[in-house]
Amino acid sequence: MSLETLVENPSIPAESGVSVPYDPEGFDTSVMSTYGRYPLALERGAGCRLWDTEGREYLDFVAGIATCTLGHAHPALVETVTRQIQTLHHVSNLYYIPVQGELAKWLIEHSCADRVFFCNSGAEANEGAIKLARKYAHTVKGIQKPIILTAHASFHGRTLATITATGQPKYQKNFAPLMPGFFYVPYNDIGAIKNAIATLDEGDQNVTAIMLEALQGEGGVRPGDVKYFQELRKICDDNDILLILDEVQVGMGRSGKFWGYENLGIEPDIFTSAKGLGGGIPIGATMCKKFCDVFQPGDHASTFGGNPFACAVALTVCQTLEKENLLANVQERGEQLRAGLKAIASKYPDQISEVRGWGLINGMELNAETQLTSADVVNAAIANGVLLVPAGPKVIRFVPPLIVSAQEIDQALQAVEKAMAIITNG
Ligand SMILES: *Cc1c(COP(=O)(O)O)cnc(C)c1O
Numbered sequence: 493m494s495l496e497t498l499v500e501n502p503s504i505p506a507e508s509g510v511s512v513p514y515d516p517e518g519f520d521t522s523v524m525s526t527y528g529r530y531p532l533a534l535e536r537g538a539g540c541r542l543w544d545t546e547g548r549e550y551l552d553f554v555a556g557i558a559t560c561t562l563g564h565a566h567p568a569l570v571e572t573v574t575r576q577i578q579t580l581h582h583v584s585n586l587y588y589i590p591v592q593g594e595l596a597k598w599l600i601e602h603s604c605a606d607r608v609f610f611c612n613s614g615a616e617a618n619e620g621a622i623k624l625a626r627k628y629a630h631t632v633k634g635i636q637k638p639i640i641l642t643a644h645a646s647f648h649g650r651t652l653a654t655i656t657a658t659g660q661p662k663y664q665k666n667f668a669p670l671m672p673g674f675f676y677v678p679y680n681d682i683g684a685i686k687n688a689i690a691t692l693d694e695g696d697q698n699v700t701a702i703m704l705e706a707l708q709g710e711g712g713v714r715p716g717d718v719k720y721f722q723e724l725r726k727i728c729d730d731n732d733i734l735l736i737l738d739e740v741q742v743g744m745g746r747s748g749k750f751w752g753y754e755n756l757g758i759e760p761d762i763f764t765s766a767k768g769l770g771g772g773i774p775i776g777a778t779m780c781k782k783f784c785d786v787f788q789p790g791d792h793a794s795t796f797g798g799n800p801f802a803c804a805v806a807l808t809v810c811q812t813l814e815k816e817n818l819l820a821n822v823q824e825r826g827e828q829l830r831a832g833l834k835a836i837a838s839k840y841p842d843q844i845s846e847v848r849g850w851g852l853i854n855g856m857e858l859n860a861e862t863q864l865t866s867a868d869v870v871n872a873a874i875a876n877g878v879l880l881v882p883a884g885p886k887v888i889r890f891v892p893p894l895i896v897s898a899q900e901i902d903q904a905l906q907a908v909e910k911a912m913a914i915i916t917n918g
Pocket of ligand 1: 612613614615616618647648649650705709710738739740741742766767
């Protein structure tokens with residue numbers, strides 16, 4: 493079904509008054525085709541709203557994939573971006589960068605971390621975590637072949653080490669040889685962890701770290717189980733294994749707490765952040781609770797990492813989260829969204845099997861038996877003016893900006909309900 497035929501409420505004219513359909517031909521012949529793109533070209537945004545090149549308005553429940561924490565064109569972001577580019581945007585970590593220190597201090601004060609390393613993306617933050625864990629294994633524990641356990645259906649990025657860490661074969665296919673030293677276990681299964689440790693530790697090979705998401709985002713919006721993570725923490729303590737949490741998607745307030753692990757009643761040894769940290773300006777962070785001094789000058793670096801521009805913006809995102817009391821908004825709007833989605837699910841019991849999530853990271857899972865895919869629902873929602881994103885073939889993900897209002901949640905729910913009505917009537 494084409495978007496055109498589904499659009500019921502199109503063409504709210506752009507302020508410019510121009511309405512020129514975007515022709516993607518030049519784009520498609522110039523840019524590598526690594527993405528399956530929706531036939532949409534977005535031109536401007538404000539708050540939780542976006543407008544395409546034809547002036548159609550959309551409610552943004554994707555937020556650049558859980559990234560635009562403060563939505564679009566937030567006055568605090570505009571102010572900081574403008575001020576910082578006029579002052580100093582990039583130097584080098586060869587010199588002290590005061591605002592980088594301020595951001596690190598903020599993160600330490602609002603987490604269990606003792607030190608921070610700044611980089612530019614989630615994959616890069618996870619690479620830092622992996623290198624830190626391996627250096628710890630070699631230099632502190634004397635392990636020659638350190639092993640990192642990760643979970644099935646996890647997602648940790650697209651570099652070679654992080655596709656290896658990612659427990660989904662579809663991301664690894666055709667990129668062999670992968671990185672040695674990774675083994676996979678089912679998520680939320682403590683017996684599998686015990687079994688892996690018992691069978692993998694031998695000779696100079698040793699389980700050094702366990703790397704997990706507090707809530708699996710891309711793999712289907714699956715929250716971590718509290719009991720599992722508490723037992724896991726104890727196993728890590730008893731066996732001197734590092735617990736690494738990938739907080740790239742669930743961290744920075746999205747779960748209704750600053751960090752996903754706060755929902756689990758545990759603390760990691762190492763954790764990573766990126767997506768929401770800069771509110772849409774690229775920045776990543778590897779944070780470490782213990783063993784921080786394992787990294788010495790020359791061990792790890794990133795040219796752009798922690799530059800004054802990215803750090804000033806991220807600091808503004810962090811301070812605005814607090815100033816606007818956004819964690820409370822995330823909790824309230826999240827409850828509203830889940831209640832509304834559950835009401836829709838109860839009307840479509842043959843199609844929708846579950847609604848789950850924390851704060852403003854939520855998933856609606858489709859029944860395995862239905863023909864319906866997450867792409868069908870997302871396409872129909874777009875046609876009804878709301879942007880959503882799949883998390884796998886059967887889960888629709890809802891990750892709006894953290895500033896989303898009650899009225900905007902209602903509008904999204906109405907669009908989802910309409911989308912379900914359209915696609916189930918065929
Ligand atoms: C998106 C994501 C990554 C990768 O982040 P990039 O910035 O795309 O490299 C890693 N881990 C998780 C949990 C993610 O959601």
